[in-house]
Amino acid sequence: MPLRDLTRRELIQRLGAAGLVLGSAGAVARARWDHGAGAGPAAIDRAITRDFRLSSAPGDLPELVVAKNDTDPAALVRKAVEALGGMKRFISNQDIVVVKPNIGWDRTPIHAANTNPRVVAEVVRLCYDAGAKHVVVTDASCNEPNRCFQRSGIWKAAYDMGAEVILPATHRFRTMRLKGEVLDEWLVYTPLVNADKVINVPIAKHHNLAKYTAAMKNWYGSLGGRRNRLHQNIDVSIADLAQFIQPTLTIVDATRVLMRNGPQGGNVADAKDMHTVIATTDQVAADAYGCQLIGRTADEIPYLKMGHERGIGTMHWQTLRFKEV
Amino acid sequence: MASTTPDPTIASPRAPKAPPKTSQKPGLLARLFRAKARSGSGLPARKMIQVLVWARRLIQGGTFALFSWLLFHTAFRGSFASADTRVRLPLPVEGFLLADPFVAAMTLLSTHTVYRGLLWSVGLLALTLVVGRVFCGWICPFGTLHHLFGWIFPSRYGKGNKRVESNKTYARQRVKYYLLYFFLAAAVTGSAIGGIFDPICIAVRAIGLAVIPAAQYVATAINALVGLTGVRSLQVASDSGQDFLAGTVWQEKQFYFHQTWLVGSLFIAILFMNRFIPRFWCRVLCPLGAFLGLFARFALFGMEKDHSKCTDCNLCLVHCQGADSPQGGVKWRQDECHMCMNCENACPEDVIKFRFLPNRKSAITTPDTGRRTAIATAAAGAALLPVTRVADVIDANYDHRVIRPPGSVPEKEFLERCIRCAECMKVCPNNALHPAFFESGIEGMWTPILIPRIGYCEHSCVLCGQVCPTGAIQKITEEQKLGVGQKAISIGTAFYDLGRCLPWSMATPCIVCEEFCPTSPKAIWVEEADVPRRLPMASADGGDPKMETVHVQRPHVDPSLCIGCGACEKVCPVQDKPAVYVTSVGESRSKTNVILLENTDYNKS
Numbered sequence: 001m002p003l004r005d006l007t008r009r010e011l012i013q014r015l016g017a018a019g020l021v022l023g024s025a026g027a028v029a030r031a032r033w034d035h036g037a038g039a040g041p042a043a044i045d046r047a048i049t050r051d052f053r054l055s056s057a058p059g060d061l062p063e064l065v066v067a068k069n070d071t072d073p074a075a076l077v078r079k080a081v082e083a084l085g086g087m088k089r090f091i092s093n094q095d096i097v098v099v100k101p102n103i104g105w106d107r108t109p110i111h112a113a114n115t116n117p118r119v120v121a122e123v124v125r126l127c128y129d130a131g132a133k134h135v136v137v138t139d140a141s142c143n144e145p146n147r148c149f150q151r152s153g154i155w156k157a158a159y160d161m162g163a164e165v166i167l168p169a170t171h172r173f174r175t176m177r178l179k180g181e182v183l184d185e186w187l188v189y190t191p192l193v194n195a196d197k198v199i200n201v202p203i204a205k206h207h208n209l210a211k212y213t214a215a216m217k218n219w220y221g222s223l224g225g226r227r228n229r230l231h232q233n234i235d236v237s238i239a240d241l242a243q244f245i246q247p248t249l250t251i252v253d254a255t256r257v258l259m260r261n262g263p264q265g266g267n268v269a270d271a272k273d274m275h276t277v278i279a280t281t282d283q284v285a286a287d288a289y290g291c292q293l294i295g296r297t298a299d300e301i302p303y304l305k306m307g308h309e310r311g312i313g314t315m316h317w318q319t320l321r322f323k324e325v
Numbered sequence: 326m327a328s329t330t331p332d333p334t335i336a337s338p339r340a341p342k343a344p345p346k347t348s349q350k351p352g353l354l355a356r357l358f359r360a361k362a363r364s365g366s367g368l369p370a371r372k373m374i375q376v377l378v379w380a381r382r383l384i385q386g387g388t389f390a391l392f393s394w395l396l397f398h399t400a401f402r403g404s405f406a407s408a409d410t411r412v413r414l415p416l417p418v419e420g421f422l423l424a425d426p427f428v429a430a431m432t433l434l435s436t437h438t439v440y441r442g443l444l445w446s447v448g449l450l451a452l453t454l455v456v457g458r459v460f461c462g463w464i465c466p467f468g469t470l471h472h473l474f475g476w477i478f479p480s481r482y483g484k485g486n487k488r489v490e491s492n493k494t495y496a497r498q499r500v501k502y503y504l505l506y507f508f509l510a511a512a513v514t515g516s517a518i519g520g521i522f523d524p525i526c527i528a529v530r531a532i533g534l535a536v537i538p539a540a541q542y543v544a545t546a547i548n549a550l551v552g553l554t555g556v557r558s559l560q561v562a563s564d565s566g567q568d569f570l571a572g573t574v575w576q577e578k579q580f581y582f583h584q585t586w587l588v589g590s591l592f593i594a595i596l597f598m599n600r601f602i603p604r605f606w607c608r609v610l611c612p613l614g615a616f617l618g619l620f621a622r623f624a625l626f627g628m629e630k631d632h633s634k635c636t637d638c639n640l641c642l643v644h645c646q647g648a649d650s651p652q653g654g655v656k657w658r659q660d661e662c663h664m665c666m667n668c669e670n671a672c673p674e675d676v677i678k679f680r681f682l683p684n685r686k687s688a689i690t691t692p693d694t695g696r697r698t699a700i701a702t703a704a705a706g707a708a709l710l711p712v713t714r715v716a717d718v719i720d721a722n723y724d725h726r727v728i729r730p731p732g733s734v735p736e737k738e739f740l741e742r743c744i745r746c747a748e749c750m751k752v753c754p755n756n757a758l759h760p761a762f763f764e765s766g767i768e769g770m771w772t773p774i775l776i777p778r779i780g781y782c783e784h785s786c787v788l789c790g791q792v793c794p795t796g797a798i799q800k801i802t803e804e805q806k807l808g809v810g811q812k813a814i815s816i817g818t819a820f821y822d823l824g825r826c827l828p829w830s831m832a833t834p835c836i837v838c839e840e841f842c843p844t845s846p847k848a849i850w851v852e853e854a855d856v857p858r859r860l861p862m863a864s865a866d867g868g869d870p871k872m873e874t875v876h877v878q879r880p881h882v883d884p885s886l887c888i889g890c891g892a893c894e895k896v897c898p899v900q901d902k903p904a905v906y907v908t909s910v911g912e913s914r915s916k917t918n919v920i921l922l923e924n925t926d927y928n929k930s
Contacts, residue, residue: 106785106843108408117408142841144754144783145577146403147412151785156405167403169577171548171567208851209836209878228837229898232827266845 048177051246052198053281054090061085062323064280064289071275073255074122079325080251080279081126090249091130091197098195099123099163100247102203102218103139103154105264106147112256112271113264114148115203117157119253119277123201124161132197138166139221140173140189142264166191173224180240182233187224193245200247200283204254204290206262206270210234211301212291213263215250215283216242216312239306242283246312250286252278257293284313285320365638365673374679378670381462385469392421392466396533397574399751401788411803413791417442419748421466421525422794424449427505427613428526428744431519432795434512435741440796450620457624458617461607462646462663467524468607468614472646474596475603482600491602492645494658498608502694503702505615510706515737516768517795518709520744522612527592530747530771534582534760535589541575582750583759583776607663608648615692618660622690626664628657629683635676641668651677659690710768718766723918725908727765728775728817728889730758731782732790732801735914736765742797745771749789749798755780757891758789773798775816777891777907782816784843784890808888813844817889818911818920819882825904828877832858836878838893838905848886849893851878884911884920 057063067080081087091097101115109116120137127135137158141148145167149155158165166172173187192198202218209231210217219241220227230237254276258265265271274293280286284307288298298304298315308315363369370378399418406412419442422428429446433439439446449460461468483491508519520526544567551563571577582588598605607614628651635653642652644667649658651668653676669677718724719736730749733739750758750773757780760771773789775782787806790798806814819838827833828851842849858875882905889907897903911920 106783144401144786146401146754147783147786150403150406150410150412151408153408155403156407159405167571167577169568169571170579171545171564171571174552208839209834226898226900228896231835231837231840231898232833234834261845261847263840264843266843266847270845 048179049244049246050193050198052195052248053246054248057281058085059321061089061321063282063320064285064317064322065278066289066322066324067277067279068324069275073116073118073253073277076255076275076277077119077122077251077279078126080277081249083323083325084249084279084281087126087130090199091127091132093131094133095127095131095196096134096136097127097132097197097199098136098138098192099127099158099199099201100192100218100221101137101139101154101201101253102221103145103148103152104142104221106143106151107265108151109153110256110268110271111265112203112205112258113262113266114152114154115201115253116255117153119251119255120154120201121157121161123199123251124158124163127199128162135161135163136166136191136195137163138168138189138191140168140224141221168224170224178240178244180237180243182230182236183223183240183244186227189222189224192222197248198245200250202250202252203258204252204278204293205258205265206260206294208262210238210303212287212294212296213238214252214254214290215286216303216307217287219245235302235306238303239310239312242303242307242312243310247283248281250278250280250283252286252290254278254290254293259294280320282313282317282320284308284315285317286313288315289317363673364640365636366675367673368675370670370672374666374669378666381665384463385472388464389466389469392528393532395420396529396537396751399529399533399748399792400576401752401754401786402572402576412786412788414752414788418752419746419792419794420445422529422744422746422748425523425525425613425794426450426453427523427616428517428520428746428795430616431508431512431517431744432742434509435515435517436738436796440742440794441800443794449617453617453620454623454625456626457621457659457662457664458614458647459664460617461611461614462665465524465607465613467528468604468611468663470528470596471599471604471606474599475646478597478600479603483603488603489639489642492642492648494648494650494655494661496693498648498661499692499694499698500609501611501615502618502692503698504610505612505619506699506703507706507709508612510703511709512741514707514710515741516710516713517740517742517744518768518770519612520746521771522610523744523746524606524611524613526744526746527595529751530745530760531588531592533751534585534747535592537575538580538582538585539589541570541579544570545579576754578756580756581779582756583774583779584762585760587762588760588771604646604648607646608661618692621660621662624659626679626681627659627683627685627688628662628669629678629680630657630687631676631678632687634674636674638673640671640673641677644668644671657688658693659688660692713766713768716766718764719768723909724764725910726774726776727761727769728777728891728907728909729912729914730773730775730789730798731806731814731816731888732787732799733797733816733914734799735916739797740768740772742795743769743772744795744797746794747771747773748792748794749773752788752792753780754786754788755783755895757782775891775907777894778903779895781841781891781895782889784892812913813888815888815911815913817891817907817909818884818887819848819889819891819893819905819907821880821882822902822904822906825899825902826880827898827904828854828856828879829904832856832875832877834875834877835898836880837896837898839878839880841892841896843890843892844886844888846886848883848888849880850883851880853877854879880905887911 065080065083067076101120105113107113176188202214204214207213216238257274258271260270304315395418423442423445426446429443548563632653646665647661647663649661758773759776761774790800823829827835839849860870864871891907893905
């Protein structure tokens with residue numbers, strides 16, 4: 001006999017519906033239950049590095065080249081790369097190449113706070129001549145990027161050579177595990193590391209905290225987030241970054257060098273024409289040689305010692321096969 | 326003619342050649358694409374009116390697109406210009422504001438001048454004198470939004486008689502005139518606060534500061550979700566989409582705006598009001614509409630009605646935008662009409678006629694506002710300034726957070742000019758400018774202030790002055806701002822909180838502030854010092870922790886060189902409350918808000 005006027009069918013339907021809701025709620029709760037027993041499986045504890053270096057280094061070619069005595073920055077770049085064995089040695093056919101200048105500041109070329117646009121343009125041209133499929137020029141600026149890219153002159157210079165110029169946009173940064181000494185997890189600017197070959201084209205300049213910066217410090221431009229915190233341990237963070245990204249080639253622009261008030265400068269009188277370009281496959285040696293331009297020695301700069309000890313390169317540039325052109 | 330059924334024996338001069346109704350059922354295609362059979366006599370509207378209605382729709386779409394396009398371009402996007410080219414926006418992005426006669430009238434009353442491009446507003450006034458409030462029905466981008474939402478929101482709920490009732494003229498429509506009198510009187514006493522209610526200002530402020538950043542926020546979240554899928558082709562497509570949007574609609578980085586939740590919520594609320602009263606904003610609140618309504622009485626173009634032919638079908642009311650009594654039996658309200666032409670287009674009889682120099686037998690041309698209420702609201706507006714000024718933020722106890730953009734005029738003149746249109750906040754490339762909440766009192770609500778912790782003032786940038794339509798921020802040059810051959814423009818001064826500063830109190834090297842200081846010579850200089858540091862662990866023998874000596878550079882500010890740009894505050898690594906911060910003192914626009922005696926010049930006019 002049915003209860004009151006409830007039919008059996010309706011009874012089953014109602015009980016079924018209530019049971020279904022309870023069952024699903026229970027299932028969701030069980031599946032997503034945090035029973036407080038600690039974190040799940042430990043994250044992979046492997047450092048991620050980006051090594052774009054060539055595997056071979058022919059013994060007859062120099063490892064560190066310094067081009068001097070030419071007022072044309074493009075000619076200096078050509079001479080230096082030529083002496084290293086030419087761009088064809090570094091770039092294979094159909095490579096996607098990232099050229100990373102310093103486009104950090106809203107300064108014009110005469111202030112020598114960003115890489116000289118003619119140096120950047122010449123590197124792009126050499127890459128295409130060597131058979132690169134696509135050349136990307138980018139940096140994560142300190143000042144407002146549109147302004148830095150335009151007023152550094154690099155945007156137009158690189159575009160005219162056929163490079164793709166990418167502005168640093170929020171969605172281009174992804175968290176990566178660097179596992180460095182101070183840089184553990186950090187937002188990394190992905191266009192810089194998604195490439196076949198990476199050419200570092202920094203500018204040599206004075207830096208009030210790190211004393212002298214060029215090649216190794218240029219990788220600050222591969223980071224997002226609050227990188228201002230890194231200054232508390234600037235030397236270790238520079239070494240961490242240089243360990244994270246090993247470029248195919250480093251071409252240091254020292255055509256005009258900021259001698260004081262680095263890294264931003266702002267006063268034309270702070271910069272001095274030096275008409276020099278350094279090209280090498282060893283980013284530590286590049287800085288060890290370069291710091292002499294502003295009257296420093298490698299021993300005075302802690303991040304060079306760290307880079308040397310970590311085996312990123314050598315701070316004793318004299319031990320390399322050296323050539324001046 | 327009381328009968329609503331057509332009488333084919335009466336020859337109408339504009340009767341269609343074919344009989345309006347046939348016994349045959351029209352085919353499916355015809356039913357889909359042909360307009361609904363007209364009721365009543367079924368007389369079609371004049372061809373000219375049909376064309377004008379479509380022209381209006383096109384112009385509405387076009388001006389809304391133009392407004393959005395200009396708003397999207399209220400941002401500096403780099404170009405291939407040479408390094409030495411001055412950075413300016415190529416478009417007159419503030420154009421809609423320059424054409425706004427309410428803004429021009431307010432600033433004329435407060436400053437007794439018409440600032441530069443605001444002269445364009447005379448053109449809009451002239452248009453109103455010829456054809457009435459065409460701006461409201463045809464041009465205003467905010468009005469177009471309300472037109473759209475007044476059509477979408479009540480579609481199910483406000484049909485038929487409900488729609489007719491909601492489109493009749495109501496006393497609430499006087500409110501906009503009272504608001505206008507209030508704001509104009511406030512302007513006479515020296516406050517351009519009416520900009521809070523200006524429709525163009527609202528559109529720029531709400532879309533620019535709330536809708537666009539929120540859309541970008543959502544897009545970024547979706548992009549991150551796509552990133553999690555790990556499907557390469559999807560990620561590339563999503564990234565390209567983001568790049569495209571960053572280069573057209575918004576910018577490379579996410580912008581955040583101080584207290585913008587209120588701007589956004591009010592915008593949504595006012596749009597949602599269309600569900601209950603179509604074009605609530607335009608009919609009831611808009612002071613620009615009221616301003617144009619005051620002048621619509623002089624319009625040469627207007628409506629004539631032949632009441633005798635009206636069958637009370639109320640089709641005109643179904644489509645009416647301004648709630649201006651287009652129906653028969655009552656007088657047309659010229660000051661309320663948006664000139665959308667929908668009524669004549671809908672009228673199936675021969676009642677409504679728009680024409681030049683109409684007779685005004687059945688028209689009311691002036692606002693239906695009581696004189697006493699008008700005077701009372703104007704008096705309230707005039708009282709606004711003393712009431713807000715005896716509060717403590719302007720004359721006494723000036724708030725240190727009120728850091729105005731570079732090139733701003735002195736504070737009182739600033740409040741006479743600033744219409745809170747948010748152009749400066751939208752254009753600021755570093756997201757440094759924000760709508761004030763109560764920092765500068767209720768009188769300064771939504772005026773721009775610089776919040777360095779969110780963004781600093783880019784050294785060589787003068788874009789905020791370029792887009793300011795009223796001269797609250799003057800159009801300064803780079804030379805004036807940077808101080809080439811003159812004293813640089815300062816908007817405040819930086820101070821160190823030594824207890825929080827790493828080199829000063831934690832024996833830790835830092836000086837990011839010095840690195841970012843853009844002036845030359847730098848306003849931040851460092852003092853080299855060897856300082857003791859206690860090691861953070863007990864010594865080997867279990868005794869007190871050992872000490873070591875650390876070399877640090879301790880930063881100092883030179884207040885005579887500091888321009889208050891806030892770059893130091895922005896980049897200070899002490900995350901929550903920075904160890905260096907900027908306050909407004911020392912701003913060059915003020916002769917009283919100073920620190921140093923050398924900068925005090927009371928003799929300067």
